[in-house]
Amino acid sequence: MKIIPQLLFVIAIVIFGYFFSKRVIRIRKNIQIGRKEDRSDQPAKRFRNMLLIAFGQKKMFKKPLPAVLHLFIYVGFLVINLEVLEFIIDGLLGTHRIFAPYLGGFYTFCLNFFEFLALAVVISCLVFLFRRNILKIPRFWQREMTSWPRLDANLILIIEILLMAAIFTMNATDQILQTRGAGYTATGRFFLSAQLIPLFEGASTAQLILGERVAWWAHIIGILGFAVYVTYSKHLHIFMAFPNTYYGNLNAPGQMWNMPEITNEVKIMLGAAGAEQNQVEAPARFGAKDVADLSRFNIMNAYACTECGRCTAECPANITGKKLSPRKIMMDVRDRVEEIGSSNSDEDGKSLLGDYITKEEIFACTSCNACVEACPVNIDPLSIILQLRRYTAMEESSSPADWNNMFSNIETNFAPWKFAASDRFNWSKE
Template identity: 55%
Template sequence: MRIVQELLFVILFGTAVWLFAQKAGRIRKSILLGRDKDLNDHPDQRWKNLLLLAFGQKKMFRNPLVAVLHFFVYAGFLIINIEILEIILDGILGTHRLFVPVLGSLYPVLISLFEVLAVLVTVGCAIFLIRRNILKLKRFISKDLDGWPRSDANYILITEIVLMLLFLTMNSADQALQAKGAAHYIPTGNFWVSGMFAHFFSSMSDGSLEALERGCWWLHIAGVLAFLNYLPYSKHLHIILAFPNAYYASLEPKGEMENMPAVQHEVQLMLQPELAANAPASDTMPKFGAKDVMDLTWKNLLDAYSCTECGRCSAACPANITGKLLSPRKIMMDTRDRLEEVGRNIKANGAFTDDKKSLLRDYISEEELRACTTCNACVQECPVSINPLDIILQLRRQLVMEESSAPAEWTGMFSNIENNMAPWKFSMDDRDKWTGE
């Protein structure tokens, strides 16, 4: 019987890891569809960002209460899953609590700490469910989250609560079996949380207790493996991608926009026509801006997959606050949705086949893009270093520089800059006349 259980576990574990690796590989390929961008400078600062923003969740602590709750859920869930190593080895080897002889008296202390964290995770998730579904904070009831995104967040929180309760129930049943001297349930010492509830199970028979303990064990590990494979389809993929995303975050000042060398060269020739004779000829016309996800950089696409859909960006966006159509959160969600669609297209056809769609217009409208004030509030607020503004600017460049699509007010300004080298409708010779009046 034990061999059958070991075989079933190996099949379950191997299948889960294989499926996750397949999906992770497809996500990686999708991200690498973006244009290349070198973000390997200043590694010391990048490691600092990773430690402070991803591990330390520095930006979250602007709201200390929410930050502490989130830290309990985040750190607790990750640390508790260290115990998964023992469960996996027990499942493969057919043992029970393999690390007890190795860790000795330290073992019950570690499990007890894991149990305390499990309680904190449960409390934190319950409070977050209340905030989303009962208190209904404004950023959680936005139409951006209608449908699957809202359900996704609730499913994850409920799943985490269930997994923690299974962990605690498993340990309580285990403690009760130890007290009864059941075979294979070696003494581990008292667990701080589950030990308080073990006596509630003492009236159960050994067989019933063992079925409860084994049932919780199987449901817990199966739930963790199912959660692992749910992550790539969920906003909670940020649990993994927040770390590389923080490392590769832009180190440029937030108000500084990326220059386009091709445009800069044309401006230099306009200001100094004598340079045109020595300018190198180019056989290809540069492409300005981005129309679809393949025109964005790989970092933009990593941003899209890293989005937590928390809505802090949209809550801080002045355009969104004043009722305009723009929502930075929606920009990131639309980019991810389009990238997923492109990925499915490539998987089905071997290479991308034109589907007569693009990120611009089919997912993100001109009205949304033109509402942006480029204030960088969304960039500042994002807890995982996402830059929605960079995507907005690239799509706007496509509209203006490739399609000559701009509001009349912008067109007048462009004309003035071209003719007068300034946004105002005055020639350079006339600009200082007011000083003589």
């Protein structure tokens, strides 16, 4: 009968592993719905960016208070998860705290350190819940922050608090059980969870064993379940921040990428040298109407977005009450790509531009790069906005009338205003 918990553990790992890997494959496929783009250049620089921005959280520190709290949760996540290794070995072998006898005093030190981190995580999550729900920081309550994104954010924080609570319960009951000759391995004293001992001391040994086991299982099942949940959640940034910063744009932010498929046609029209030599096949569509027209890195950006809204809080259009919100652009891309992915077809008569993002939103952008600068994980909403604009201008000719006038001024007068080209040099005459 002793084998039953081990069997259950293996079954749990297999079930959660199945759903997790299914989601990973799905997300990978969804990202590949986008068009290919080569960003294999400058690996050293890319690696450095990933280290500084994702691992080192450099851009988070523009807002020091949330940055420090976020750092606690992040370090807590990285370090406390080392303990999960022990959980998994114990779960598979039917052992209990297998490392304790080998590591001795170092084990006690490590677990004490984990407990202090766990407390820091709990405090940080509580402050974050307070900022979101009581202080109601505006960027968490904007138009695109509908019920699911708000619930998602709160769920993540609550789950993290519960996971930490499980650790404390488990360690407190374990310490009592060690004194009751219940066969629990000696671990030394854990300072923080020892403070909870008075809460549990009145319980019988059997109740304590039950409590300790429930907490152990709650923690490990919680972590496995959370890993699956994360793939559906904005919290996916904990993984996606890394590839996202690695594959970030390395050009000057002001540079718009070229469309070589247009260059050849233009050169032929102008009779310029170099035409035809480097012919590039015309794409199915100029610019982007749906997610399949976007680059894969644009879609990866959407999966890396944790909806913090720093982009939107810096967006001049949004600040002054326009509908444009860079965060909404990213959320829309993710929602649309998930929709296509789950139905395995983009022939549903819907498209990103129109059904998710309106022209009013994209036309309001000043291309000021404030959103790009603000993003802690180097997401580039501007690139998506500009691709959608290319579609409106070149495929639909549905640009605002003022812009169409500007286009024809440039075509006829070589200036965006209606001035005669021959008057261009008149300024020198005065």
